[in-house]
Amino acid sequence: MTERRPYRRESEERRRDDLIAAALELVAEGGLRAATVRAIADRAGVTPGLIRHYFSSKEDLTRAAYRKLMDSMTADSAAVLQDAPTDPLARLARFVVASVSPPVVDPVAVGLWAGFVHDVRRDASMREVHSATYLAFRDKLQSLIADLPRQATAQQLRREAIACNGLIDGLWLEGSVLPESFEDGEIAAIALASVGAILGVNLTQAYDLERNIL
Amino acid sequence: MTERRPYRRESEERRRDDLIAAALELVAEGGLRAATVRAIADRAGVTPGLIRHYFSSKEDLTRAAYRKLMDSMTADSAAVLQDAPTDPLARLARFVVASVSPPVVDPVAVGLWAGFVHDVRRDASMREVHSATYLAFRDKLQSLIADLPRQATAQQLRREAIACNGLIDGLWLEGSVLPESFEDGEIAAIALASVGAILGVNLTQAYDLERNIL
DNA sequence: TTCTGAATTACACAAACGTATAACAGCCGG
DNA sequence: CCGGCTGTTATACGTTTGTGTAATTCAGAA
Structure with missing residues (x-):
């Protein structure tokens, strides 16, 4: 019975914006190479799986x-x-x-x-x-x-x-x-x-x- | 007893130049992301291990x-x-x-x-x-x-x-x-x-x- | 021709990657 | 106060990454 991380439910717009902002920060710092799914999620304060809930693929997030x-x-x-x-x-x-x-x-x-x-x-x-x-x-x-x-x-x-x-x-x-x-x-x-x-x-x-x- | 790939021994200069040229081609085509050790070796017609014989790391090859x-x-x-x-x-x-x-x-x-x-x-x-x-x-x-x-x-x-x-x-x-x-x-x-x-x-x-x- | 050593291949390994799926939990309508 | 919807987490899988190491084979020296 490990502890499960607490979280807040946010609006779709807010989450998408946060994820996009996190992705841009990482690209700026280290190029697209640094903008991995896990790093983006970490920067945005969520877990990696959530990205695929809002974007059909990493490429989709990249375009956005x-x-x-x-x-x-x-x-x-x-x-x-x-x-x-x-x-x-x-x-x-x-x-x-x-x-x-x-x-x-x-x-x-x-x-x-x-x-x-x-x-x-x-x-x-x-x-x-x-x-x-x-x-x-x-x-x-x-x-x-x-x-x-x-x-x-x-x-x-x-x-x-x-x-x-x-x-x-x-x-x-x-x-x-x-x-x-x-x-x-x-x-x-x-x-x-x-x-x-x-x-x-x-x-x-x-x-x-x-x-x-x- | 599988067949081992035949090869030619080349001069250090020739090999380094070939590897660098292959790396540049790949970077031009798809960015640094596409220039993986295996892709570079394949483009240069050698096996990946050889890269580390001429360059101490992938970063070293990148700089060159x-x-x-x-x-x-x-x-x-x-x-x-x-x-x-x-x-x-x-x-x-x-x-x-x-x-x-x-x-x-x-x-x-x-x-x-x-x-x-x-x-x-x-x-x-x-x-x-x-x-x-x-x-x-x-x-x-x-x-x-x-x-x-x-x-x-x-x-x-x-x-x-x-x-x-x-x-x-x-x-x-x-x-x-x-x-x-x-x-x-x-x-x-x-x-x-x-x-x-x-x-x-x-x-x-x-x-x-x-x-x-x- | 044979020997030797260095160039090259082959293989293995742990870490990190994008992706898929199931289980949990926060929140809104009753 | 309580179900149920779904946003979110957790976990796992197969691939690919850079790197380390041992085995092999080519080419020049003797």
């Missing part, structure tokens, strides 16, 4: 976790523009800076992203999630660029958006993987100057101006 | 494979400048284009890189390999920029190199993960235009000019 990650990333970048200024230059400047600063730039996020790369390339449904998120971010960037007081063709707009998005991604990558190689604010300053150069506008000035007003 | 990957990447980028023109603008243009074109831009390479990210962050020796390779590439880029007929301070040079490197990395990433989202040569054209804009020079023209001469 990836969706959650991507959704929260898009939400973060969108939140920056919530109370943004009306001046197009200042809006773009703020968006750029936010994209290469914490919490977006974060070793954990890169680890998470890297952990899913292989599954994204293999699994069609995960690739779809990835593609949608990526294009949503780029489209938002492109709309911010289109609002600038300039003249530009559609093709030029597209290419500028791709370039700026690539620059942001690259700086996001480097800043996250090798954070000790850069001074505070250096990446943000570089991002502003470079995006401004690509677009032919002065983002640095726009950012500083709006900052001083506040 | 990562070093090999990074070394070959630096070698690839260096090879581009082997028979490069003398004009600084044309040299930089060629380097930029090569960095965002095959074989550098390659889904396999991104998969490989992503597969190692976690181990890079955890293991000090792997982080050192990563850091050295990254900085070597950026330094090369910075020296190419410094050769341009312009005036620039040391800090400005550093930041321009970081920006261009980030842009190249980002385009490398996007072009590799979502190759179907871009037309042929589009990424190269974007890279030339954007790097040129960041540095205040016309790289597109320099690239086309040198191309027409050949």
Whole structure:
């Protein structure tokens, strides 16, 4: 007659969220390899069997976790523009800076992203999630660029958006993987100057101006 | 009396190289998870035990494979400048284009890189390999920029190199993960235009000019 | 040709993996 | 206060993992 572990019954939504959160933590720390059924259950404070009660397989949980990650990333970048200024230059400047600063730039996020790369390339449904998120971010960037007081063709707009998005991604990558190689604010300053150069506008000035007003 | 598998004795270098190559193939295909001792041995045409004869542990083999990957990447980028023109603008243009074109831009390479990210962050020796390779590439880029007929301070040079490197990395990433989202040569054209804009020079023209001469 | 030693195979082992199933216990409607 | 539904735990199974060790066989030296 051994003691049986006491437990609480939780709502399905709560349990699924907890399990997904636990899985993401583990993937961030040690890659998908570290996110075993037992480790996830332990982190979430339940026993392994419960996972299969809420997810038909470990792969199912993995997909759910990836969706959650991507959704929260898009939400973060969108939140920056919530109370943004009306001046197009200042809006773009703020968006750029936010994209290469914490919490977006974060070793954990890169680890998470890297952990899913292989599954994204293999699994069609995960690739779809990835593609949608990526294009949503780029489209938002492109709309911010289109609002600038300039003249530009559609093709030029597209290419500028791709370039700026690539620059942001690259700086996001480097800043996250090798954070000790850069001074505070250096990446943000570089991002502003470079995006401004690509677009032919002065983002640095726009950012500083709006900052001083506040 | 079962039949024992026949085999050939090979040099240590040959065997180590084969095992490393097999490990890299598997990591590229399915991440570190797929690179099991047995799978690597099978791919290399030997039995699993042999791996531990040449590598003290699987982790040891992993480190060796990562070093090999990074070394070959630096070698690839260096090879581009082997028979490069003398004009600084044309040299930089060629380097930029090569960095965002095959074989550098390659889904396999991104998969490989992503597969190692976690181990890079955890293991000090792997982080050192990563850091050295990254900085070597950026330094090369910075020296190419410094050769341009312009005036620039040391800090400005550093930041321009970081920006261009980030842009190249980002385009490398996007072009590799979502190759179907871009037309042929589009990424190269974007890279030339954007790097040129960041540095205040016309790289597109320099690239086309040198191309027409050949 | 024979001998020797090192490269290679073969086998074994404990731990950890994802999965399946049955037993328990918390909680809601009576 | 009490059944019964089901969320949850417990346990077990077959596979695969990395690793350790002994047996074998290839290739060069003598």
